[in-house]
Amino acid sequence: METASALRVKGRPREFCVDQALAAALGVFWAKGYEGASMADLTEAMGITKPSLYAAFGNKEALFHKALDLYEAEKLEYTRAALEQPTARKVAEHFMRGAIDAQMSSCDPKGCLGVISMTACGAEAESIKADVIKRRASSQAALVERFEQAKRDGDLPMHVDIAGLTSFLYALLQGMAVQAGSGATRADLERVVDTSMQLWPSR
Amino acid sequence: METASALRVKGRPREFCVDQALAAALGVFWAKGYEGASMADLTEAMGITKPSLYAAFGNKEALFHKALDLYEAEKLEYTRAALEQPTARKVAEHFMRGAIDAQMSSCDPKGCLGVISMTACGAEAESIKADVIKRRASSQAALVERFEQAKRDGDLPMHVDIAGLTSFLYALLQGMAVQAGSGATRADLERVVDTSMQLWPSR
């Protein structure tokens, strides 16, 4: 409908940076979950008032979905790199080490936004939960595909159940996220990864 | 102070069963988390009014702690049986199969109350979180001790890192709880357990 409207600003320009405000909102959601983050928390962290927030992002739920987009694009970028590793073993290790970096960053909240948003489910957040589930399903499907390729490549034994191995790896990642959110240290999580890699099949 | 006061009921007797009401409260907390469960939800499910609830249980937080006691005693009883299994392998398998039964029961909410309560953390629930973390730490310590015994018994290789293996198993349990709470089927979780048992060291 509109052609390159970057220049066509008619009225008064907004006084804040949308991307920057969204990043601040992501931080709040990440730290407190969807329902735990109040509009007051959000507006304070974003440095804007409530009407500005509603004008720029719609409402709380729309803001969350956009924050989730940002989270996937920025903090979950490592999963894309993981799928490009040469062997199934390296794929799994990249997933887990990357998860540690993402979940234990000193400047970000601990844990995984997806896990936090999915478990904290008070009826109103049902659509939030559904969104997170859908995103994770597509991500998991990509991992299944990668492991099937690994089996064809011969770096994964023929007898392993791919769906099982994928869910197993995801369970580990989610469990690590839970532990990251409840006081585990980076060394704790690294021990989990080391143990997992020692047990990994193709070795 | 008081000696067997079961008979000494002075005033009007209460019209509901405390244990039954607590069980109903547990169901609500389990399904919606601590913060997601409102007093209206609780009183409705328990079949009592708010003043009765406050008189019998103190407040929402005290009610939650008592519900957590009940949860540990009833739904987490399988962990005690698991520790008594003859080998480390059987201990781990009993833990995981028991977790499936507890998290996928057709008459109870899906997932693990501990995981749900720990991840949903909105400031006010900080003491809730601390309680859950403490309980899990003691449970985890018991598993460490059991695995050290297994190493002495020779059914666990000498080179394995016990702390790592324990956190690894707990991560799997917590990850399965996350998946149980987000639409996974019993077959999905059983695939995770089968995969885990195929990778388990001492085999």
Add this chain to the structure above:
DNA sequence: AGCCTTATATACCAGTCGTTATGGAAACTG
């Protein structure tokens, strides 16, 4: 009987939730 103690039921408290109407200020176009 009457008293005493406790439970129940209704109504209410102050505070917060997400959301929005209102009024004025700021910047662009003509």
Add this chain to the structure above:
DNA sequence: CAGTTTCCATAACGACTGGTATATAAGGCT
């Protein structure tokens, strides 16, 4: 300059939050 459009700020909305005050009802004790 006026006109228009959009922004920001204050304040308010009804609904709901956890928690209580008050009044009435129901049992045991003497």
